[in-house]
Amino acid sequence: MTGSVQEHTSPAVRRLEPEDAQLALQKLQSVLKRQEVVETLAQRQHEGSDREDLLANLTHRRHEQEIRSIINNLHPADIAFILESLPENERQVVWQQVSDEYDADVLLEIEDWARESLIKTMEPADLIAAAANMDADEIADLAPDLPPEVIAEVQKGLTESERAQLLEAMGYPEDSVGAIMDFDMVRVREDVSLEVVLRYLRRLQELPDHTDQIFVVNRDDRLLGTLSLTRMLVSDPETLVSDVMAADYLSLHPLDSDADAANAFERYDLVSAPVVDDYGRLIGRVTIDEVVDVLQEDSQEQELSRAGLQEEDIFAPALSALRNRAPWLLINLCTAATASFVASRFEDTVSHIVILAFLMSIVAGIGGNSGNQTMTMIIRAMATGRITGSNIWPLVKRELMVTFMVGACGSLVTAVFAWFISGSVAIAAVMMAAMIGNMLIGAALGVLIPTLRSRFGKDPAVGSSVLLTFGTDSLGFFLFLGLATLFLL
Structure with missing residues (x-):
């Protein structure tokens, strides 16, 4: 998949290590096993008393509460890992108990083959609500798996610029730079001082993830250079951007292969890189988290391909x-x-x-x-x-x-x-x-x-x-x- 790990700032979310995700998986499997036993007994007692039916319902609700308490205390990446590690019927049971606020992040994190099974069971309204919390490039990642009516409804809630970004991202080939680029970035002009740039940054609620440099553009959005945050912080605030920006930078084209971009990141130790069109205009950026996903996917595909296999659900029929x-x-x-x-x-x-x-x-x-x-x-x-x-x-x-x-x-x-x-x-x-x-x-x-x-x-x-x-x-x-x-x- 191509989604990136999203960080949550909610104090209710507790950070867990990978081994904690394994422990959570074992706990969930234990709960699901107990629930299976209860359902089997209930099916054998078709003519059970009202008291027995009540006890079965109470037990079922208690198990659901246990699942919620386990799964919603995890990072979305760990939730995705657990869902991938369960057979489809158990996957659906756990997915129903995942908090709505994590739906978007989990759908971005989870592997394609598992994502399809989750989306099949979601109501259109839930899919629209989840997509409303995503950026245009993230919606484009999910677009192939979403029903057309959901995509149409999601587009209605976007601004004109976001809609244009979504259509642009959906138009690039799957294994291209355009398919993994991010539209969220900071741009400044070359004729302003660093003090002006700092005041502009302070007005932002937060910097885009993995921002290690600011992109310097002219009035036509042509990329002129890059300004690293470290260079900006140690320079005199009265200095003009044009005096400290780097005019020698690596840029990518949206039709470049994502594997070539990954090789460039590896070779030059990049955190982010600008993406420019044929006219030199800045249209997006690629960040290290997307590159890590590309490397991981390529490695997995290569291992499977050597044996003539494609990626599949290990619990598939x-x-x-x-x-x-x-x-x-x-x-x-x-x-x-x-x-x-x-x-x-x-x-x-x-x-x-x-x-x-x-x-x-x-x-x-x-x-x-x-x-x-x-x-x-x-x-x-x-x-x-x-x-x-x-x-x-x-x-x-x-x-x-x-x-x-x-x-x-x-x-x-x-x-x-x-x-x-x-x-x-x-x-x-x-x-x-x-x-x-x-x-x-x-x-x-x-x-x-x-x-x-x-x-x-x-x-x-x-x-x-x-x-x-x-x-x-x-x-x-x-x-x-x-x-x-x-x-x-």
Whole structure:
């Protein structure tokens, strides 16, 4: 998700550490379990007395009160974590007890797949009330999940400028800077003194979150420079803004990739950065909290993509999970069948030297691990923009050299093991050669698979592990058993 952590100033909110959120989750699960037992007993006693019905209702209300006392004492980010950690039916029970004042923040914090299930159960009036507490960029984050009639009603409550900001934010692609930029920022003119700027800031109720610099613009809103708060505070109040502002600054374009923006924040240790349009006009800013969300989402997507998965509700029905997992599992089944077919072509070799059947899995496994190491480094380097067309082949050579040196050392250990269990120096030599060869194959595939997928416009991480395993298993079996056929029979 792309929502940012919102800070609450209400004294009723008690700050909790992550481990406290885990404890709260355990308490809620205990309450929900007790409530389930009560409901089960009530269903078995269809003809219970009025006294029994009254006791059941009182118990139910007491459990609801316990849930409210636990959940509404948490930060919205912790509430979101707990809701994500519960099955959908229990999630809905807890969500009904969350205070209305936290609805907006929780909806912004929670993962997309869980947010959809919460919004489905909310009345339009409740959704409109929650959206009324959000900024235009936050409403844009939720817009894909909100019913059209709710969006239309929310727009009626916005000012003309807020409505324009909402439409602008909704018009940018999902993975762009425009989709994560914030419209709330401080602008000043270059021809005023720092004293004037300070008086202006004091009239504000509060500074926008993560304000580390003020943006200096002209009358046409063209960005001229930035004024850091630290520089402003230590300078003479009579000094003009133009004399202390930084004219050398990093700016982003709304159509830039959010991953590129995240890399810039990481490289230059930024807290915020201005966003300007094609005419140099300041239209927004990106802050560190949004960048952290982007990095976290990219990391999660990359981990799932390598196994051919998409993000899903871990408590989703089995059929839903089947649609997510089946495609790449079927591909993996085909690749495994291919590897088995390759091995079956050497049936005579294996039947004569049975020990080969126990050793060939080592060759395939080591090649896969070697390739995974290389591929992880390559995908990470591609994500940070360090790989270009001119350095890919030197990188392949470097990875092959490193893999050869590692393989040469490891193969000695493997050869000793093969000799120990087989008593044959020839088998040990074949094992050594096959292991080095398959590790080199794994390293080459670890570079080529993500590179070729990226070249053809595909996500380099999607299914990469499955494709790598196919290559190292099939070629590893072929290499090991082929060498054995040539030199051992």
